Amino acid sequence: MTENAVLRTEDLSKFYGRTGKQVTALENVSIQVEPTTFKVIRGPSGSGKSTLLLAAGGLLHPDAGRVLVREEDLYAFSPGQRTVFRGQNIGFVFQQFYLVPYLSVLENVKMPGVALDIPDLDERAAGLVERFRLGHRVDHFPSELSTGERQRVALARALVAEPGILLADEPTGNLDMENEQIIVDCLREYARNGGAVLMATHGLRTDGFDQVYQLKDGKLQE
Amino acid sequence: MSIWSIIRKEIAHNRGNFVIGLLCIAVALGLVVGSVTLLAAHDINTEQVVDAKERETREAMEALEDDYRMMMRDMGYNVLVLSADQSIDELRMHGAPNTYMPVDYVEALSTGGIENLNHLFPVLQQRVTWPEKEREIILCGTMGQVPNFEKPQFLNDEGMYRNPIREAIPAGAVELGHDIARAAGVAEGDVVTLFDEEFTVQRVHVRRGNEDDVTVWCDLAKVQEWFDLDGQINGILALECVCHFEEFGLVEQEVQEILPATQVMEFGTIMRARLEARARAEQMHETALDQEIAYRGQLGEQRQGLVRILVPVVLLGAAVWIFFLILGNVKDRQGEIAVMRTVGFGEGKIMGIFLIKAALMGVAGAVIGYLLGITVGAAWEGIVFWSPEFGQLINPALIGLIMIGAPALAIIAGWIPAMKAAQLDPAVILREE
Structure with a gap:
């Protein structure tokens, strides 16, 4: 274990359901993601990838184990403190994008700024929009965008607060090959520039990633 | 944002x-x-x-009041102011008062600020025989109505009543009640002799069903002269304008405050009819x-x-x-x-x-x-x-x-x-x- 990991999980376990009918979602999962690395969690549907990302992002309280982001134990925070900490340090990208339908591209990107104090928000948002080749779409609404463009907007929104780590849950699940490549390249570029990426995928590609964790039935495979 | x-x-x-x-x-x-x-x-x-x-x-009440006032005026006087020592029994028996009071009394009422009396009508009445016609009559001398200056709304610019109940009778003229005119065979415009003097009949009144039907009206001064009663009268007829039952009887008090040596006779039936009708309305x-x-x-x-x-x-x-x-x-x-x-x-x-x-x-x-x-x-x-x-x-x-x-x-x-x-x-x- 390296001390400079942005994200570390220690023996993370999560169970769903009641005693007797309990389903193990995660069992003693320990991973870590360092800056400038792009790591992948791979596994079939129901293997616990999303649960791991949600728990790692401070959205799902684990039943056992710890999640450390920049050496801060996420679940030692109060819910309010955790929300702010998450906003400032963790970015999320989902397969479903979750764009706000009534906000334009630029407004969606700037939305975290309503909740957090983000310095130079306008410049950052404008820069991200340009970087993700959305400059011609700033005033468009999500319904007017292609699927790939929507995911790029979601990615820009996740990065506007300049988080230390980006958690991406099947971000290319709804995309064609071309858009998938664009998103993966964006994530890779983000990692190269000092960020850390942990992406869940059920795809088979393993090349070009710093590490691939194989998850099956909630357990890491050696 | x-x-x-x-x-x-x-x-x-x-x-x-x-x-x-x-x-x-x-x-x-x-x-x-x-x-x-x-x-x-x-x-x-x-x-x-x-x-x-x-x-x-x-x-409506004001209109009614006005109507009543007119009706009452048309019905004639409803109050008679008499000398304090006038016996009412004797008045009823003789048909005319037999005690006297100064004619100045009417002036006193006229300017005394009395509230509830109007159309003051001083009279000197005598029950006598008309010698030329050999008929019992009530001879009534009058000087016409004296205004109550407390009620200027009923007066014209000259200070006289706009709608008087009775007019003054000029010297040399008489007015006759319906029955006496008929009995004497006299009509308006005729010349009649009364106590050896000739008078023109200026008006014959319609039948009223009371002593007015046998009354002969003439100038007050002439009656005073005939009966040697210079400056005297024996009654002041008036119209009482009482609107409420509780005011009934107040007029005597009011008159006596100005003229203590008098009494007031109210013709109750007319008054009550008026008051009851008003109260009902x-x-x-x-x-x-x-x-x-x-x-x-x-x-x-x-x-x-x-x-x-x-x-x-x-x-x-x-x-x-x-x-x-x-x-x-x-x-x-x-x-x-x-x-x-x-x-x-x-x-x-x-x-x-x-x-x-x-x-x-x-x-x-x-x-x-x-x-x-x-x-x-x-x-x-x-x-x-x-x-x-x-x-x-x-x-x-x-x-x-x-x-x-x-x-x-x-x-x-x-x-x-x-x-x-x-x-x-x-x-x-x-x-x-």
Whole structure:
């Protein structure tokens, strides 16, 4: 274990359901993601990838184990403190994008700024929009965008607060090959520039990633 | 970007939801304001109806009063002022007074500020035999009516009565009662001899069914001369203008304050008939007014009762409607809420988004509802917004209450859905979707 990991999980376990009918979602999962690395969690549907990302992002309280982001134990925070900490340090990208339908591209990107104090928000948002080749779409609404463009907007929104780590849950699940490549390249570029990426995928590609964790039935495979 | 612009844009995007909520509040408050306005307008109208009825009654009573005054005037004098030592029995037996008082007494009454007497008519009456006709007559000398200066409304510019009951009789003229003229075979314009003097008959009166029918009227000075009663009279006839029973009898007191050595004989039957008729008419108007007040009061109470039931039901209905509307809105926006929570929106901000929207719904609904309610409520009672009464319906306290109460109601109704939104577990939503 390296001390400079942005994200570390220690023996993370999560169970769903009641005693007797309990389903193990995660069992003693320990991973870590360092800056400038792009790591992948791979596994079939129901293997616990999303649960791991949600728990790692401070959205799902684990039943056992710890999640450390920049050496801060996420679940030692109060819910309010955790929300702010998450906003400032963790970015999320989902397969479903979750764009706000009534906000334009630029407004969606700037939305975290309503909740957090983000310095130079306008410049950052404008820069991200340009970087993700959305400059011609700033005033468009999500319904007017292609699927790939929507995911790029979601990615820009996740990065506007300049988080230390980006958690991406099947971000290319709804995309064609071309858009998938664009998103993966964006994530890779983000990692190269000092960020850390942990992406869940059920795809088979393993090349070009710093590490691939194989998850099956909630357990890491050696 | 601010939370305000998120709310504004969401409202614009999902305006159907907002408009339905707003209309719900507008209709509810419209009903509340309309009901309150209706009651206020009812009160204004009641006041106006009662005022109009009271005015109508007063005018009717005044008209009646005037009619009675004219009728009474036409019926003749109803009061006789006599010397204090005049025996009423002797008066009845002789048909004329037999004690005397100075003619100056009439002047004293005329200028004494007496309230209840008019048409002062000094007389000197003697029961005598008309020697030339060998007939018993009542000879009545008069100088015409003396005005009561306390009642200038009945006088003309020269200070004389505009409509006198009796005129002065010039020297050399007489007026005859119906029966004596007929018995003597005399008509108007004839010349008759009375106590060896010739007089022209200037008028023969119609039959009245009393001693006037056998009376011969002539100039007061002539009668004083015949009976050696210079400067004397034995009665002052007058018209008493009493309007209420409780005033009956007061006139004697009034006269005696000016002329202590007199007594007053009121012709009770005429007076009572007048007073009773007036009292009955007054009572009739008062009963009509009371009935109107009772009817409007009953109508007002019925409406108040309806409002007491309607207002809570409508407000509760609106609250329930808003509750489900915002709950639906929360359900529709679960993914959006989850991602907001993910990027750092706290529970307070999420609640704020829904509660501010509810409050805006309340404010807009209040404005529309108030305008709707006051216009319809007033129109229902026949008060249009450009009429002066409309201004009385604008109640600043009600406006304040509505403008605070409506957003408060919307916030209370939206509180549980907003709390539910704030407490949504983003992990559950993101995992499910």
